[in-house]
Amino acid sequence: MSYKNKTYVIFDGDNDMWAYARMKGWKALENIDFNFYDAHDLKPLTNQARSEDYIKQRLSERMSNAKQAIVLIGNSTKNLYRFVRWELDKALTNNIPIIAVNLNNYRSIDNNLCPPIIKGQNAIHIPFRMRMIKYALDDFPPFHKTLDLSKREDWHYKDSVYQSLGLND
Structure with missing residues (x-):
């Protein structure tokens, strides 16, 4: 079994x-203290990526x-539902901690936008702010x-956590 040190990112690719x-950009900048080991860097998709079964197999390998x-x-x-809900279901089934990052910058669950599958499932809900994401990844x-x-x-x-990170707005 390999060492589990990756962050699996789930998002609407369209x-x-x-x-x-932007997250990958923050990671690439040397003067910014933001890093994560991206699971999507593992097992690149090939020209077979048109097959849903093939894609799900690769995503499963990354999530492992x-x-x-x-x-x-x-x-x-x-x-x-095709991939995002499937990925969230796999994360829940495998008891992988889920950090729900609200692109509208809500600091808690946004009941209008949160995927129903993770409501009430011990996910932490945070805004799309670099320092907050870094904090949540560590904490x-x-x-x-x-x-x-x-x-x-x-x-x-x-x-108080936002204040300690200088995120008072």
């Missing part, structure tokens, strides 16, 4: 690629190395390990 690209998952929640994420997986999984809820950080 509408929210900009957010994923993940210690956490980020779902970028945009306007249409909750309506995507939430260890906290998730301590949870009583028979109790399910939607998590968010207190205002």
Whole structure:
């Protein structure tokens, strides 16, 4: 079994690629303290990527190395079942901590946009802010390990965490 140190990012590839690209951009800048080991760098898709079964097999292999998952929640994420819902279901089944990142910058669950499959499933809901994402990547997986999984809820950080990170707005 390989060491699980990757972050698996789930997003709407048609509408929210900009957010994923921005995260990769933050990671690439040497003067910015932001890093994550992207599970999507593993097992690149080949020309067989037109087959749904092939894509799901590759995504499954990538997720098997993940210690956490980020779902970028945009306007249409909750309506995507073919891959997004499938990926979220796999993360829940494998007890992978889910960091729900609201692209509209809500600091807690946005009931209008959150995919129903992760409502009340011990995900943490945060805004799309670099320092907050970095904080959640470091903080939430260890906290998730301590949870009583028979109790399910939607998590968010207190205002004091945002203040300590200089995110007062």
